[in-house]
Amino acid sequence: MNAVSDAPVRIGLAGFGTVGSGLVTILERNADWIRRRLGRDLVLKKVLVRDVSKPRAVALPEGVALTADPDALVTDPEIDIVVELMGGIDAAFALIHKALHAGKHVVTANKALLAERGPELFALAAQKGLGLYYEASCAGAIPIVETLKESLAGNRIKSIIGILNGTANYILSSMSDKGLPFADALRKAQELGYAEADPTLDIEGLDAAHKLILLIRLAYGQNLPLSRLFVEGITRVTPEDIRFAGEFGYTIKLIGQVHEAGGKLVAGVCPMLVHQDFLLASVKGAYNAVRVEGDAAGSILLHGRGAGDLPTGSAVLADIMALSRAGMTPNNTGFVTEPLPDADVLDLDDAVCPHYIHFTVKDQAGVMAAISKSMGVHGVSIRQAVQKGEPEDGYVPIVFLTHEAPERAIRGVLDDAADMAFIKPGTVHFRVL
């Protein structure tokens, strides 16, 4: 970084898609305001893309070079900060690794990379005394990274519950409120720039899982590999279950959550029934929300746009500005020990919550009794049970809401159901928040 504290900070931007364009727009639009806050200019120097001949949605300032050569950014001695907004793992890892080796601070929005290879990069950044900042990687415009790293640094974090994926929330809201089919809602989310380049990351819960891994690292100072996190996406959520959940007073949301129980972390990402009285139930569209409970602060709810060009660009710019302040000392993970220890996670079988189970059964005597008996055997207590609608081909839906029960007990019930000839295969099971 240029040692003269009012000298311009020069940026090498890697990626000029949705988020890159958002960043370039705000840098231009708010240049005077940024100068007033920092006492120096932020100057875009080079922009790395895959295809330099592609038409761009946003014009670059005069004199800014487009390049397809990653080394043009990392070997340029005039570039102070490399901003990685390409996505993907291998090319992004190589670029950031080289940039840190070359003594440049790095800002990234790449949660997949930081979830999977973050520990290596944070170790290198610590060794070099450089910043590796990533506010935009979790929940778009919402300042949750800064909140956990700095604002709540003195708290023991009891729990985090979040709607962490804008695309999934947009799809579920569109299905619930507008009756849009899943595929149409996904297409619209892609058009609006919310989805990942590979949208299976969004709909299979992996993008939310990547973000949860980063939040766990920030809140608990522990590394949790993706392979040890329970992850389920939204592809099994149907309009019928959205309607049934609604009749019980719930809405279905993709939830990422973690809490501490007996010294271990209980964590996972899955679609859950959220009671309509909870604030999280009213988070709609591409909005995200994160509820953090600290032992001193109590509970805090952050709500805002979870995806899109300007909201995400806003978070990227905050990191660039933080790293541009004269005399700043990087704080990347929020902990001084490096590497961070591995997370101690509770066995999923022991995790406890209420459950929603939707069986499709033959409309005949004894069915309800057999299911209730299985629940009794496994110690699952029923809170509500409803038979819904008219028989179709002789089958009807029966929907149960249970009291809190361990995952192991619910699996026992589902295994029993799979052996009952009067229950159609494909019993639906969701957890209740």
Ligand code: NAP
């Ligand atoms: P995007 O629209 O697909 O843009 C990616 C950009 O990176 C494009 O300009 C592309 O070049 C360039 N690029 C990709 N691979 C490259 C490579 N190997 N070498 C050089 N350039 C390469 O992606 P995005 O939606 O902006 O997302 C960028 C990052 O931000 C991702 O990590 C994503 O997870 C994260 N993020 C996105 C959002 C969002 O709302 N979209 C929100 C938060 C975080 P071309 O233009 O030439 O193809």
Ligand code: HSE
């Ligand atoms: N694809 C992500 C989402 C972008 O839909 O939330 C924001 O991280």
